[in-house]
Amino acid sequence: MKRIAHLALAIALIHSAGLIAAENFSVEEIQQQIQTNQSEYDSYHRTLEDEISKAAQLERELASLREKGKELEHTRQLRLNEMNVQYERTIEDPSIDINDARESYLSAVRAHKENKDAITSSYNEWQSKLLDVEQLRLSKHSLLNKIESLKEQLNNARVDRLVREFNRQDNVTVNHEITCDRDETFAKCTERGKSLAKQKASKRFLDQLYEGLTEAAAARQHRPYSDVFVQILRSEVARDGFSGAGNYAVQMNVDVKGSLRRTQACQLLGLDSRYCVAERTPPEVAKVITVPQDNSQVNTDESVMYELTIRSNVYDDEVFIDGVSYGSTRLQIMLPAGPHDIEVVKRGYETFTDTINLKESTTLRVEMQRAQFAFNKGEKVQDILHGDEPGPQLIVVPAGSFRMGDISGTGLENERPVETQTLDNSFGIGETEITVADFRRFVEETSYVTDAEKDKGCAYYDQGAPTWQEQLNWRTPGYANSDKHPVVCISQRDAQAYVNWLTEASGKKYRLPTEIEWEYAARGGTESDYWWGDSVGTGNANCGWCGSQWSNIAAAPVSSFDRNKFGLFDTVGNVWEWTISSSSNGAVVRGGAWNFAPRLARVSTRMELDPEFRANYIGLRVVRER
Known part of the structure; x- marks a missing residue:
């Protein structure tokens, strides 16, 4: 235990020094820090694997002692019965010697007690080792975030150096x-x-x-x-x-x-343009411009307009063109020449999707097919809770298959191997992370007290490591908080209590998402590191060094950025979200956070934690079954 604590302290000291001064360091100095920290991370990873192995061995030994205890208890009972028989015989024949039976019983009692003591000792040692493993996991993820933070600073330093060398x-x-x-x-x-x-x-x-x-x-x-x-x-x-x-x-x-303008430096170095942004644009006014890859096939003159007519074999459907609702069919509308995404939805029918390249006035006839279930892609669901209060807004995600894990090959070891997963049923998932207002309604109705409010508060990220502070909880997370902010400082146990209450209050089955459901919904049908591509860009999400006004400062109000292709907000960054995993303790957070590096906000990144851990960068999103 001391060895682990010393190692954790050494890493914390290394990274606290690195974070404080890294921005003033040269490229070479930052590279040296990355190399040093990477060596520490590799060592830490080996230590963690060793400690996990030891914990598993202790668990096996405990199981063995418990099995042995059953046998010893059986033996003790036999010896007691034998001794009682001898005692009964002495009533008729006082000369009978019962010392052997008595000694056998005493020996069985001693063996049983020694085994019980061994079980207690083994259990305590196993629990202590599990605590060591959890601390190692936390420190390992903190160290990884430091390495990624240094890489962010490294790229900025490379740009600074290039501009300096050119100008x-x-x-x-x-x-x-x-x-x-x-x-x-x-x-x-x-x-x-x-x-x-x-x-x-x-x-x-x-x-x-x-x-x-x-x-x-x-x-x-x-x-x-x-x-x-x-x-x-x-x-x-x-x-x-x-x-x-x-x-x-x-x-x-x-x-x-x-x-050389700074905005051009990234082009010369082959870096993402977010490292070269001269002035950051607030996310609420930022615009995304999509440039077609094959300009020869696209007429980009918006002054050329054609009429599109859409008809379907059903009524009361809804037509979406380029993500915007235009009402139901029969629909006639003038659109600019070029490509347009068409989607027709109706409850109880399979969603129709098509992309047309509009070169002339066109009529599109849509044949809607009945669905096996009535939970349609993109449908919004909001259950009514006790007191006629609305529950969380949900988006229906369709059934389907996807590749899960480190598809791009740039991820961490716990994201591999890539596996094809299939979800047989559609499900509803929170359009946003659960907000402070959502959680307050639960607390006011149930008088629930969170783990942070019961004991030692909530962790915050300080100088490269999670640090506990008693005053921090979901009401006061350490930064300016509003009803529209995601609730944080809750453990997985708190999150489970909240979804249990939702189930009772709505009469529908609510729960935390599985890792498979979360990643499927967060990907939105893509195979890139982020739902919009393999580069995090600037101003697309709230994570450390992601170029938003909240980066490395605080969580942002939910829905401050664009939706993904399934209609979900903030699946990249803002706050980590609790999920249910098939791992040993079942507690994994996904999605990254406002103070974690962009690489740790990729859709496949996963961080295993103790279910009782809570921090001002961890929240939740809910799932409702059909």
Whole structure:
């Protein structure tokens, strides 16, 4: 136990120093920190695996002692019966010696007691080892977050270095000679010669800039797509003149300066553009622009409009075009030329989806097929609770199959192997994370007291490790909180109490999502690291270094960002969400959080925790069965 505690303390100290000062470190210094921390992480991972193995061995030994205890209890009972028989015989024959029977019974009692003591000792040792494993898991995830945080800072430092290396001044001396045209005056020839000399100086300086970069190879690869340019600050003719053959020669000293805007630096380094955002746009006004991959097939002139008519074989359906509801069929609408996503839904029918490339006025005839069940994709469900209060808003997710785990190959060991999973039934899942207002209604009706309010409060992330603070709970999580914020500082046990209450209050079956259900819903039919792609981008979600106004500060109000393709908000970042797992303790959180690095907010990232753990970055989302 001491060894583990010392190791955890050493890691915490390493990372507290790293986090405080990493932003001022050079690229090389941050790389060294990453290497050091990665070595520590690998060591920690091996230690965790060893401790898990020891805990399993202790559990087996405890089971063996309990089985032995049953046998010893049986033996003790036999010896007691034998001794009682001997005692009864002494009533008729007092001369009978019962010492052997008595000693046998005493020996059986001693063996049984020793085994009970061994069971107690083994149980305590097993529980202590489980606590060690949980602490190791927490510290391991904290360390991983530190490594990912350093990688974020590393990329920022690389951009800073590139901008610094490019945006420098120098003086370039060039010699240039031209032949004057026959019909060109000396003045014109002189002007042309000086202009070409400046171009030559600029080109030479630009080549020198590229060759002198620390990451010259990466920059050269992306050079054809760069907007880097050279600015001429001052030029001076050192000497010039004409030869007898009519050639003009000039030697020129040129003061030049490289000009690389930060927004262009990521292009040269092949980095995500979020590292090069000059000014961050608040998420509520940020816009996502989708550029078609094959522009030759798409007419992007929105002034060209065509009429689309949609008919179906049912009534009272609903038509969605590019995610916007246009009412029921028969529908006639004018749309810009180009691709449009069409979706027709009706309760009790399979959802119809199609993508059309509108090049002329078109009529689309939709044949709706009856569904096996009435829970349709995208349908919103909201049960009424006690007192005519509305329950959480749910979105229906359809049945289907998907590949679960580290599909991109960039994930952690506990995300592998990738497996195909099938959900045979549709289900309703929270449109958002459960809010403070949702949870308050439960507490006010039941007088429930959370684990954080009972004992030692709630953990917050401080200097690279979870730190407990008694004053923190779901009402006061350590940052400004409102009814629209996700509820945090709740354990899995608190979350289970909440869904049990929802079940009772609504008459419907509510529970926490399984890991399979959560990842299926969070992916929204995609196989990328995030539902919008493999890069986290800027302003798409609330996670550490994700470019939102809340990143590394606090949780954001729910639904502050775009929905995924199933209609769910905040499946990336904001707060980790409790799920039910097939792992040993059944408690795994998914989705990342406002203070965890983007790599830990990928759809397949999973973090195993003790069910009683709670933190101001962990909340929940609910599932309702059909």
